[in-house]
């Protein structure tokens with residue numbers, strides 16, 4: 198299996214310039230001894246109060262404490278996070294990045310499977326945290342070691358979904374559009390903008406008050422503890438959740454290869470004997486752990502955490518967005534309000550609504566999976582994911598009739614106030 202010790206070592210030695218913390222994991226893991234007691238309190242899971250050592254280790258870290266709030270959108274694939282991310286992408290004072298951790302994953306865990314190997318998993322988390330830290334400091338050069346082929350002269354065409362980030366498609370990074378052009382579509386950005394100059398990206402980022410990063414590549418909230426506790430980052434986390442059935446249904450539509458047996462189940466009503474249910478169990482376990490951490494309100498999350506259900510966002514996007522902005526302490530701009538108006542149910546201008554890919558799966562159809570998944574699939578999912586359904590206020594259906602009766606909502610009213 199590819200998860201062997203040898204592979205892991207090779208992977209790390211060969212594929213990337215090894216970074217300090219990544220190396221440290223190996224040392225930690227194999228030697229079980231902390232060789233750098235002065236840098237860290239030994240053990241990466243422990244609370245690290247001071248990051249001053251990093252300023253020496255990584256000269257490009259900004260060691261100037263700043264008051265700006267950084268934002269992390271913690272989600273899981275197909276939970277509506279592209280839509281949610283737009284609420285930040287549209288804000289003129291937010292520098293928004295769409296899934297930068299993709300690059301870490303591609304290099305460290307190219308064969309992502311739900312069965313995780315502990316060492317690789319830890320490696321990826323450490324590398325992810327390093328990258329997040331540098332991006333929140335507007336350092337794009339750090340990202341270069343994860344981009345293949347390696348950028349020359351600090352420019353690249355290979356940044357994942359560059360077009361999903363408004364700031365990377367507009368001045369000063371790209372001069373192909375003028376502000377009067379309105380919304381820039383992702384495809385247009387990629388076609389018309391020249392190669393991404395990472396020096397300009399850094400400059401553009403520094404001009405904005407806030408950096409918002411969306412990721413589906415951090416499994417659990419507690420994986421972010423060290424970042425949340427770092428006062429210099431001033432990082433607020435918004436966790437986006439969705440009914441697991443909705444996530445499953447959307448993944449079947451989107452990831453045909455990975456979920457093809459699930460599709461067979463959906464379309465034939467028969468569960469294939471060789472179905473790998475770990476995709477579902479892992480999703481719900483991570484989800485449960487993550488959400489339980491948040492809802493148990495540990496002191497380190499105080500003031501830094503908010504949970505948002507996608508269904509609430511879909512039901513009342515403007516209201517929910519206002520709550521989120523309030524939690525972040527940002528003002529809700531006209532632009533954001535307009536975007537919500539242009540791209541949700543309230544607006545029946547078809548041509549406006551269909552411009553955005555995010556809309557395929559958003560507001561109007563947060564519960565449309567009920568018409569699409571078979572009864573026993575729903576039953577199975579609701580059984581496996583029972584705890585997380587209860588925790589988040591999603592109702593399990595009792596009969597096939599209730600499942601298809603769309604006038605019965607499966608999302609209980611639940612007040613999820615931010616942890617302030």
Ligand SMILES: *[C@@H]1O[C@H](CO)[C@@H](O)[C@H](O)[C@H]1NC(C)=O
Nearest residue numbers: 252258259260261262263264
């Ligand atoms: C730290 O911030 C202050 C005020 O914003 C600025 O004057 C100073 O040059 C900064 N120092 C460094 C090392 O960036």
Ligand SMILES: *[C@@H]1O[C@H](CO)[C@@H](O)[C@H](O)[C@H]1NC(C)=O
Nearest residue numbers: 347348349350351352353392
């Ligand atoms: C990088 O810049 C140098 C100096 O401007 C130039 O000679 C070289 O061709 C550039 N490399 C690439 C790959 O563009």
Ligand SMILES: *[C@@H]1O[C@H](CO)[C@@H](O)[C@H](O)[C@H]1NC(C)=O
Nearest residue numbers: 349350351352394395396397
């Ligand atoms: C990228 O932008 C910087 C800052 O404007 C500039 O100095 C540099 O020459 C640009 N790089 C390339 C390859 O054009």
Ligand SMILES: *[C@@H]1O[C@H](CO)[C@@H](O)[C@H](O)[C@H]1NC(C)=O
Nearest residue numbers: 379380532533535536539549
């Ligand atoms: C909203 O739609 C109008 C009309 O299509 C367009 O002019 C405007 O730029 C859009 N605004 C946003 C923020 O999407």
Ligand SMILES: *[C@@H]1O[C@H](CO)[C@@H](O)[C@H](O)[C@H]1NC(C)=O
Nearest residue numbers: 539545546547548549550552
């Ligand atoms: C609908 O949206 C399109 C494209 O954004 C715009 O050109 C058109 O004027 C809008 N129509 C109405 C009735 O708002």
Ligand SMILES: *[C@@H]1O[C@H](CO)[C@@H](O)[C@H](O)[C@H]1NC(C)=O
Nearest residue numbers: 450463464465568569570571
């Ligand atoms: C679910 O949706 C897909 C595509 O939208 C469709 O092909 C399929 O037949 C639907 N399945 C059910 C059971 O409605």
Ligand SMILES: *[C@@H]1O[C@H](CO)[C@@H](O)[C@H](O)[C@H]1NC(C)=O
Nearest residue numbers: 572573576577594595596597
């Ligand atoms: C779900 O499955 C369980 C066990 O297979 C069965 O006892 C139960 O009646 C089913 N519930 C529904 C709503 O179909």
Ligand SMILES: *[C@@H]1O[C@H](CO)[C@@H](O)[C@H](O)[C@H]1NC(C)=O
Nearest residue numbers: 598599601602603604605606
């Ligand atoms: C759907 O649910 C509503 C609300 O509980 C109920 O009044 C209605 O009779 C149900 N419709 C069907 C077809 O079961």
